[in-house]
Amino acid sequence: NVQKLNIYEINELDRGSPAILRLSKKKVFSLGDLVPFTNKLFTGDLKKQVGVTQGLTVLIENKPEKKGDRYEAMYSFNFGDYGHMAVRGAYLTYEDTYLAVVGGSGIFEGVYGQVKLEQIVYPFKIFYTFYLRGIKELPEELLGDKPVEPNRLLDPFFYYVSYWKPILRFVLKARGVSLPEPKLASCTEKNQSA
Amino acid sequence: MACSSSALKTISPPIMLANPRSHPTSSLTDNSLLSFKLSNTSLTQTLKFQSISPQNPSFSLPKRLFTCKSLANPSDSTRPTNVQELYVYEINERDRGSPAYLRLSQKSVNSLGDLVPLSNKLYTGDLEKRLGITAGICILIENKPEKKGDRYEAVYSFYFGDYGHISVRGAYLSYDEDTYLSVTGGSGIFEGVYGQVKLHQILFPVKLFYTFYLKGIKDLPKDLLCKPVEPTPYVEPTSAAKACEPHATIPNFTN
Numbered sequence: 001n002v003q004k005l006n007i008y009e010i011n012e013l014d015r016g017s018p019a020i021l022r023l024s025k026k027k028v029f030s031l032g033d034l035v036p037f038t039n040k041l042f043t044g045d046l047k048k049q050v051g052v053t054q055g056l057t058v059l060i061e062n063k064p065e066k067k068g069d070r071y072e073a074m075y076s077f078n079f080g081d082y083g084h085m086a087v088r089g090a091y092l093t094y095e096d097t098y099l100a101v102v103g104g105s106g107i108f109e110g111v112y113g114q115v116k117l118e119q120i121v122y123p124f125k126i127f128y129t130f131y132l133r134g135i136k137e138l139p140e141e142l143l144g145d146k147p148v149e150p151n152r153l154l155d156p157f158f159y160y161v162s163y164w165k166p167i168l169r170f171v172l173k174a175r176g177v178s179l180p181e182p183k184l185a186s187c188t189e190k191n192q193s194a
Numbered sequence: 195m196a197c198s199s200s201a202l203k204t205i206s207p208p209i210m211l212a213n214p215r216s217h218p219t220s221s222l223t224d225n226s227l228l229s230f231k232l233s234n235t236s237l238t239q240t241l242k243f244q245s246i247s248p249q250n251p252s253f254s255l256p257k258r259l260f261t262c263k264s265l266a267n268p269s270d271s272t273r274p275t276n277v278q279e280l281y282v283y284e285i286n287e288r289d290r291g292s293p294a295y296l297r298l299s300q301k302s303v304n305s306l307g308d309l310v311p312l313s314n315k316l317y318t319g320d321l322e323k324r325l326g327i328t329a330g331i332c333i334l335i336e337n338k339p340e341k342k343g344d345r346y347e348a349v350y351s352f353y354f355g356d357y358g359h360i361s362v363r364g365a366y367l368s369y370d371e372d373t374y375l376s377v378t379g380g381s382g383i384f385e386g387v388y389g390q391v392k393l394h395q396i397l398f399p400v401k402l403f404y405t406f407y408l409k410g411i412k413d414l415p416k417d418l419l420c421k422p423v424e425p426t427p428y429v430e431p432t433s434a435a436k437a438c439e440p441h442a443t444i445p446n447f448t449n
Contacts (some may be wrong), residue, residue, distance in 0.1 A: 023296045023309075031311050032294030058314045061290060061331040072311075072329040073347060088351060088361035089381060090329065100351075100361050100379030112410075113389070114381040131387060134274075 002113070005130040006044030006147035007077070011123060013166035015039070018123070024059075028067050033059040039126075044147030052077040053188060057091055068094030068122075082142065083108045085130075087115055092160055093122055101132065110134045120150040121159040167178055207388060210394035268320050273386060273410050280406035281319025281412060285431060290314065293332075304343065304344050309335040316352060316448075319403075319422030321431045324438050328449030332366055343369025343398075352404075353448035357418070358382015360406070362391055370399050374377065377408060387411045396425045403429040419446050 011017060017037040024032030038054040055075020062069050073091040078084045085107015089099030096118045104111040116129040127150045130137075160167060239297020246261055286292060292313045299307030310332040316325040337344045348366040355360045359382065364375025374394050380387040388410045394403040403425040408414075433444035438449075 023298070024294055030294070031291045031313060032296055034309070034311070058311045058329075058331045060311070060327075072331065088349075088378060089359060090351065090353060098358065098381035100359065100381050100385070102361060111378060112386050114379075114385045131385070142231070160294035184254060 001133065003130075003132045003135065005132060005138060005187060007050070007128045007130065007141065008044065008046060009039050009040040009126040010126065011039040011041060011125075013163070013170050029059050029062040031060060035059065035071070037075075041079070043142065043144035045144040047144060048141070050142060051077065053077050063094065066094040071141050079142065080107070082106050085111060090192070091117065093119070101130065104135075107138070108135055112164065117148065120152060121156045124159055125150070163168070200329075230397060254280060274412060275409055277346060277389065278408045278411070278414055280375070280408060280418060281420065282325060282404045282406070283319065283321055283429070283431070284314050284316045284402040284404065285317060286314040286401075304334055304337040310334065310346065312350070316354075317431045317435055318418065318420050320420040321423050321429060321441060322420070322435055323417070324431070324435045324443045324447050325418075326355050328352050339380045341369040348375060352380070354384075354418070354444065355447040356382070357415070358384045360384050366393065368395075369396055373412060377406065379410075382415070384408070384411055394425055396429070397427045401425075401429065
């Protein structure tokens with residue numbers, strides 16, 4: 001029996017993520033660049049923060065004709081006291097992909113299956129649909145109500161506009177101009193990890 | 195079907211059931227001891243599996259099927275436990291900037307801390323079709339000067355175009371002929387896959403031959419299954435496959 005789980009991954013630019021390591025020392029993104037990252041996770045109905053993602057994406061190749069890149073992603077979805085799920089697969093910045101769920105802990109112990117990654121706003125908002133097998137029924141808290149349908153047309157523009165301050169700070173930092181960092185948001189609710 | 199009928203006869207010396215063709219896992223003999231304890235209900239399952247996959251060459255499986263059934267979680271009885279073999283060639287044609295050796299340890303010899311992201315091309319075992327690419331990273335663990343090679347921890351995936359992908363992890367020894375990696379998962383037709391893969395180095399680091407022993411998935415499409423070409427240093431993919439002509443690739447092969 002397959003269990004479906006919808007999760008939003010949002011980068012609010014307050015965790016120092018992503019850390020783009022240009023190890024290939026070339027002008028364009030090329031094989032050798034590594035991008036560790038960590039973003040926040042919210043339930044599909046965007047009502048609660050459930051945890052964080054953390055991991056590494058290895059740049060495989062730059063696709064100029066598609067105006068994007070191919071990464072090999074290896075990261076985990078950490079749900080705090082509930083446990084975590086580890087995933088592996090391809091992350092294409094220009095299209096949706098499926099990743100493999102390779103394992104988990106806590107309530108996700110013994111999990112297997114796949115997860116669909118849909119980018120709503122690159123690289124800030126990602127919508128996941130997990131197809132999980134091998135575990136018991138997931139708690140209501142994680143499943144939530146009907147998931148919020150991602151708005152693929154309007155979201156990108158409004159996102160960049162509403163998040164102009166952290167985006168500007170991020171871009172300036174990449175160019176070497178340092179500005180005072182905002183205070184890191186800390187979560188005090190139970191069953192969540194900051 | 196001869197193997198399955200002999201399985202029905204007796205549960206003693208199961209070692210005789212072993213396929214004379216060399217099977218990788220030495221744990222097979224351990225599994226044979228467990229098969230003594232198994233009930234006859236699993237035999238009907240054996241026969242069902244045999245009839246579904248006639249093209250499956252590995253008929254030593256009746257023994258393995260018993261053990262898999264006993265160890266399987268009763269709740270996911272829908273997960274097939276028959277082993278499917280898949281052969282692929284990984285060829286580095288030096289046109290993808292791979293491997294990118296990152297000497298992060300900043301020492302003159304290879305040492306712990308160096309990372310090697312890589313991405314090479316993937317062809318079917320008979321070298322007639324282009325399948326896609328491999329993509330991932332090797333983390334250098336230690337340099338073995340007496341063996342003139344290194345030990346890496348390899349974390350990468352095999353992409354098969356529209357069919358999906360398989361993720362693997364394990365040790366990669368550049369000086370050793372063969373190592374086994376674990377299949378951690380997959381997507382598409384490989385969703386829910388588990389098992390192991392044998393890595394055979396033909397020519398370091400340009401040509402590698404893989405034998406996948408996949409469990410937990412439905413029968414693989416005919417496109418992917420083939421009689422493999424014997425691995426020698428001189429094997430080359432057909433020019434049609436190299437040029438990625440439509441008849442020599444799988445649908446939407448990964449590039």
